[in-house]
Amino acid sequence: VTEAKPFAENAWYAAAWSHEIKHELTPRTICGKDVVLYRRSDGRVAALEDACWHRLLPLSLGHLKNDEVVCGYHGLVFNSAGRCTYMPAQKTINPSACVHAYPIAERHRLVWVWPGDPSLADPEKIADFHWNDGTEWVGEGGTFYSLKCDYRLVIDNLMDLTHEAYVHVGSIGDETITSAPFDVTHTDRTATVTRWMIDIDPPPFWAKQIGRPGRVDRWQIIYFQVPSVIVGDVGVALTGTGAPQGNRSQGVNGAFLAAITPETERTCHYHWNFVRTFKKDDQQLTRDIQRAHVSNGQGVYDQDKAILEAQQRAIDKNPRLPFYNLNIDAGALWVRRLIDRLVANESGPEVHVPGQAAE
Amino acid sequence: VAEQIDWRKARVRSTRDLTPDIRLFEIDPLASFVVPTPGSHINVMVQIKGRPDVRSYSAVGPCTDGVYRIAVKLLADSRGGSKYMWSLNPGAQLTISTPGNHFELSRGRPEYILLAGGIGITPIYTMTLALAQERANFRLLYACRRRPDLAFADELKAHIGDRLHTFIDAEGDRIDLDAEFARLVPGGELYVCGPIGMLEAAKRHWQQSGRPIDQLRFETFGNSGRFASEPFKVKIPRLGREIDVPVGQTMLEALEAADVDMIFDCRRGECGLCALPILETEGVVDHRDVFFSEEEKAANTKLCTCVSRVVGGSITIDTADRVA
Numbered sequence: 001v002t003e004a005k006p007f008a009e010n011a012w013y014a015a016a017w018s019h020e021i022k023h024e025l026t027p028r029t030i031c032g033k034d035v036v037l038y039r040r041s042d043g044r045v046a047a048l049e050d051a052c053w054h055r056l057l058p059l060s061l062g063h064l065k066n067d068e069v070v071c072g073y074h075g076l077v078f079n080s081a082g083r084c085t086y087m088p089a090q091k092t093i094n095p096s097a098c099v100h101a102y103p104i105a106e107r108h109r110l111v112w113v114w115p116g117d118p119s120l121a122d123p124e125k126i127a128d129f130h131w132n133d134g135t136e137w138v139g140e141g142g143t144f145y146s147l148k149c150d151y152r153l154v155i156d157n158l159m160d161l162t163h164e165a166y167v168h169v170g171s172i173g174d175e176t177i178t179s180a181p182f183d184v185t186h187t188d189r190t191a192t193v194t195r196w197m198i199d200i201d202p203p204p205f206w207a208k209q210i211g212r213p214g215r216v217d218r219w220q221i222i223y224f225q226v227p228s229v230i231v232g233d234v235g236v237a238l239t240g241t242g243a244p245q246g247n248r249s250q251g252v253n254g255a256f257l258a259a260i261t262p263e264t265e266r267t268c269h270y271h272w273n274f275v276r277t278f279k280k281d282d283q284q285l286t287r288d289i290q291r292a293h294v295s296n297g298q299g300v301y302d303q304d305k306a307i308l309e310a311q312q313r314a315i316d317k318n319p320r321l322p323f324y325n326l327n328i329d330a331g332a333l334w335v336r337r338l339i340d341r342l343v344a345n346e347s348g349p350e351v352h353v354p355g356q357a358a359e
Numbered sequence: 360v361a362e363q364i365d366w367r368k369a370r371v372r373s374t375r376d377l378t379p380d381i382r383l384f385e386i387d388p389l390a391s392f393v394v395p396t397p398g399s400h401i402n403v404m405v406q407i408k409g410r411p412d413v414r415s416y417s418a419v420g421p422c423t424d425g426v427y428r429i430a431v432k433l434l435a436d437s438r439g440g441s442k443y444m445w446s447l448n449p450g451a452q453l454t455i456s457t458p459g460n461h462f463e464l465s466r467g468r469p470e471y472i473l474l475a476g477g478i479g480i481t482p483i484y485t486m487t488l489a490l491a492q493e494r495a496n497f498r499l500l501y502a503c504r505r506r507p508d509l510a511f512a513d514e515l516k517a518h519i520g521d522r523l524h525t526f527i528d529a530e531g532d533r534i535d536l537d538a539e540f541a542r543l544v545p546g547g548e549l550y551v552c553g554p555i556g557m558l559e560a561a562k563r564h565w566q567q568s569g570r571p572i573d574q575l576r577f578e579t580f581g582n583s584g585r586f587a588s589e590p591f592k593v594k595i596p597r598l599g600r601e602i603d604v605p606v607g608q609t610m611l612e613a614l615e616a617a618d619v620d621m622i623f624d625c626r627r628g629e630c631g632l633c634a635l636p637i638l639e640t641e642g643v644v645d646h647r648d649v650f651f652s653e654e655e656k657a658a659n660t661k662l663c664t665c666v667s668r669v670v671g672g673s674i675t676i677d678t679a680d681r682v683a
Contacts, residue, residue, distance in 0.1 A: 081465060083573040091652035094629045095577050096461040103466075117396070118466050119489065 006152060007031055007262040008342035009116035011227035012126045014259035014271045015104075016111045017143065021045050025069065027060035028145075029263045031115040035102055036060040040067040046080035047102035047113050053084060059099070108132040110259060110271060116346070127229035131255050131275050138280045140290050141257065141273025144305060149312035151228055151260045151268035152336060157304055158230045158258055159193055159331035161220050167307055168300045171292065174203040176218075184330040191338060193222045193331035199239045205292070206236045209252045209278065216251070217243045224335050226342055232256040252278040266312060272301060364402060364456050367391075369427070371451040377430060377510040381478060382445060383419065386427040386453060395422045397489040398462035398482050398550075398578070401429060404454035407439035414440035415627075417481035417552075417578075418458055420488040427455065430510060432478040436588040438607045462552070462578035464489060470544045471497035474534075474561060476553025477508065482578060483552050484511050491518050496544075500534050502526040502557065536564040548574045554583040555647055563653070577649070579628060584645035584668060591642065592673035595619070597680060604668070611664040619678060621664070628666035635676045636661050642672030 026037045034050035052071040062072035077086035082101035103114040103121035108129040114121035182195035197218040216236035223231045237243035237251025257273040293301045372385040395418035416429035431444040475483035490497045526532035565575045593602045604613040623633035628648030646656040648663035
């Protein structure tokens, strides 16, 4: 019995930032599938299986000729639909000669790839990530490509922010997180962790952003959407001004964004951003916030990266050891259940085997 | 990319005759079921004169209910695969592969023409169901020799109504390919499965219409020619051999059986690896492959031994053998 894969294939996953995909061959692995991405001259992005039909050489080692990929070994040519349009030394083209063309869509400043059954690839199923559009909310993020951990460890990290008190001391970490109660709800495609910290001293980052003295109400509302997108609505408002009841006018509001894509079962691409609705024109602040997250190993996400990769190394060394769960893991556990159900739904109809063992 | 053949045990659940010579087989997998995509095929282990062999049959929809379906035409001049299949009754054990696909249906095209001839309807029927479900813009052109040969006609009528256009040879119907291709919108695609004559005509008219060749998709199992199969003789002066090719065997199989060393890959007339030079022919070479162009076939300098045959006599060929 083989263990089920830890990710669903019939889902949209972020493969790159739109600005990163140009008229050149970019290899990327998504859910264990090697893909080569490029932008066609009409502006649309193509995603082909990154292995020549003939001898499996990665097509990303070849080159683009107009909007077609020329294999770097024997010169077979594939168009953006994955169909061979040229074979050397023959007058016809073998009708079987195709590489898979992955469904692709661009939305919310990201390129999304569908690794599974193309007939199910409806762009309307892309998670709502409008916070990243660069209009209503502003911010510039980045990607940890090939982060060396199971993508679910990143989700665990973001669905429970008590770790801030220990991993991110001195910036956003604050002991009050560990004592504030939280609430977890879910639908069949989303899970939400809501935590309010009422009447506290703001941690350093937020004290600076609100720019006014006084105690605050702090919120962290973390919203997960299948298969692996997270939006964390976070902020502070002066205490007693009604933020918990919905009036955030006396506060500052940000959102951490994560589109986490399995690369393999033990590595992932972590597309992140931190966006805000305050001081939207302050480009220096945009750069400062970006650097506060990732900066030569000193940012808060660099701190997470070190933790996550160390955690994966420990799991690899002790593959049989179970995880134990705490109360704080409720959000992460709901997410894992939603993912497990997605994966189970993909394994096809159960086959009844009457009377005898299948081989 | 490559197809991995994964053999599984299965059992015939039921059979039903769709026409006097086309039988539908419903097959229960005894291990896990893999949903066949439109255009895919299933390999079936058959027994021919007591020897195991492999035949490929297109998966017939609906494909999502855990049951594999194939339709097999009983061929008078078959190599024995169809005869074996027709000998199976419900309950019979089979060894089958998981589905593979050399004839994938692309989604989201602005329009489609599906073109089927005779038993070539099997993959096209499954594509039809998929496109109908997606509410795609398509029409099905379905040709048969005689009216009773129209398999799936009732099902198609029920699913797609007037998107179905049937053409009965014996009643004088002809498909006007030029007109059909002319009214296909740019970017529209053509999917063809049928006898080699239909395929070649479709290719010719498609090329004349100036459409990109990659938007004509086709599949061939290389088992139809311009002529009925008949026995013929192969002479190989280099080896001092004369080999008879009976009706129920391909030339490649006959050469292999006679211990002529051959290389090959697809065995369905696509890759060109088994092609040998023609030195002389008495009779006509019936080129049944899709590897050679029409010009190359007319020049008659080589033939694909896996599918092509000779009618009316014999052929003299050379091989790659050299004395060390």
